[in-house]
Every structure is written in C-alpha cells, then in structure tokens.
Amino acid sequence: MTGTGAKRGRPPAFDRAAVLDAATRLFWERGYEATSICDLTRAMGIKPGSLYAAFGDKKALFKEAVQAYGSSPVGAFMAAALDEERTARGAMARILREAAAAYPDPAHPAGCLTISAAVNVTEADDEIAAYLRDLRNANLGHFTARFTEAQRAGELSKDAEPAALAAYFAAVIQGMSQRARDGATADELRATAALALAAWPT
Template sequence: MSGTGAKRGRPPAFDRATALEAATRLFWEHGYEATSVGELTRVMGIKPGSLYAAFGDKKSLFEEVVHAYGRSPAGAFAGAALREEPTAREAFGRILREAAAFYPGPGHPPGCLTISAATNVTVQDAGVAAFLRDLRNANLAAFEARLETARREGELPATADPRALAAYFAAVIQGMSQRARDGATAAELTETAELALAAWPRTGT
C-alpha cells in the first residue's frame, strides 16, 4: 500500500535513448528552426514538462542530439578514418566513400545532421548555427592536421597546401550532403568521391 502511495503523482518513465533517437530524426529531417517543442514532445512521447526536466530547453536538447550523433556511425566515420587508416590518402578515400554511402542511406534522413540542421536560423538562434559551425571547423582543423602530417612525412609533395586541400575536401563532403538531400544516390555520390580523390597531389613523377 505504502509503495503505491509513494509513486502517486510521478510522471511516467520514458526511455531516454529512444526519446533522443526520435528527436534526432526530427531535427535531422526538418532542421533546428523548423522543429517545434510540440513536435518534439509528440515524437518523443513525453510532455513538455518532462522534456524541460530531462533535457533542458530546445537548444540544450539539440546540442545533446548533435553530440550523440557525433558518436554514431553516421557522425563518427570521418574521425575513425583519420585515426585508423595508415596513410592520409587512404583516410580521405575512406571518408569520401563512406559519406557517399551514409548520406543517402536508408533508415535515416538524407545528408549530414551537422551540416544541414541549422542552415537557416533566426537571429535569436544564431548560437545554434555557431555551435554547428564550430564543430565543422574542428573537423576542418583535423583534416588539415592530418594533411600537414602527410606533407611532413613525404606522402604529399612539399608544394602541397594542407589548408587548401582540407578546405577542398570539406567543401566536397558538404556538397555531397546537400546532393543527398536533393535525391542523389549512393552511386552518384561515389562518382563524386572518386573525382574528388583524383585531385590528390602526387609526389615524384
């Protein structure tokens, strides 16, 4: 008796991971600005009070979504390739080919959440755009660092520009994300990936 009385008035429990997954899909598909708290609570299966209690405000929820996405296969493949591949060329080849497979892949909205979720935000939400921009710039810095190492070790010619090359590959990857959202297939994006790799600077003759 006393046990049931202690539970009276408590909100129903929810699976945080499942709720976060539902929020991720909504933000990924519609973007930050177009996603309302009402839509979030509907797909997450919780009431607004529970959302604020569990995640904070909409911005805090979005940041948690993005960090969780960054640990998922769809968000972590670039960093994994940079760490695991023995050469920079193999790393960037893997990144481009996996982007071609992931971005239009089934089971999730097309493209990359970090690239597309805050392309248009109001002035009051400029911090959200800056948050994603900082993450993308951190990826760009990781690209440049890997390419700088490749030049220092002789994998790239001494005349290669790691900064420009990193910016080039980042631009290709961001474009592939948008092309996936526009309906490009994995085969089409793979062609783009191979064309991008053809620009890799060669050493020697």
C-alpha cells in the same frame, strides 16, 4: 539533508536514449529552426514538462542530440577514418566512400546533421548556427592536421597546401550531404567521391 546533491523526484517514465534518438532524427530531417517543441514532444512521445525536466530547453536538447549523432556510426565515420587509416589519402578515400554510402541511406534522414541542421536558423538562434559551424570547422582542422602530418612524412610534397586541400575536401563532403538531401543516389555520390579523390596531389 543528505549532502549528496542528487536530484529528488521520480525518474523519468521513458527510455531517455529512445526519446533522444527520436529528437535527433527530427532535427536531422527538418533542421533546428523548423522543429518546434510540439513537433518534438509528439515524435518523442512525451509531454513538454517531461522534455524540459529531462533535457532543459530546445537548445540544450539539440546539443545533446548532436552529441549523440556524433557518436553514432553515421556521425563518427570521419574521425574513425582519420584515426585508423595508415595514410592521409587512404583516410580521405575512406571518408568519401563512407559519406557516399551513409548520406543517402534510407534508414535515416539524408545528409549530415551537423551540415544541414542550421541552414534555416534565424538571428535569434545564432548560438546554434555558431555551435554547428564550430563543429564543422573542427573537422576542417582535423583534416588540415592530418594533411600537415602527411606532408612532414613525405606523403604530400613540399609544394602541397594542407589547409587548402582540407578546405577542398570539406567543401566536397558538405556538397555531398546537400546532394543527398536533394535526392542524389549512392552511385552518384560515389562518382563524385572518385572525381574528388582524383584531385589528390601526386
């Protein structure tokens, strides 16, 4: 016994990052429920046994795919804007602008993975629906926190409602994702973004 706890056996004969990217794109395009293990192994170029050995089951693979998406440029732009912009309004303007560019980008499936991947999940996979719902609600919480901070700093008036404002912009962003999946262009989404930002309290 070595006592290291390391797994024995040969390392996987594939590029883990590459096959995870293939799985992510497939989940993003089709959603969780409509993506089968057969679809995944075909897209990833591996056998079912290799998928289970490397990632566990379909749910575990999906969660890892979502995590990978969240650290990619198209998945991380909201957090970056909230962290980097000096004002809450500037952060939201950047988020809307970047969503308008990213969601219809033909370089990847349309829309946002965390918004669209669970729209067709059945009761048997409620865990996945709850997982994505929690991620979306976490973003809503980040918006609310940033807007509350802006109110304390005087950027928003005392009459403003940070939680309601956050819910409004979250709804707009989710709608932009769906519109992109329905074929909306970047120009259309930029117009939507401009109209949404006009609702910012003055």
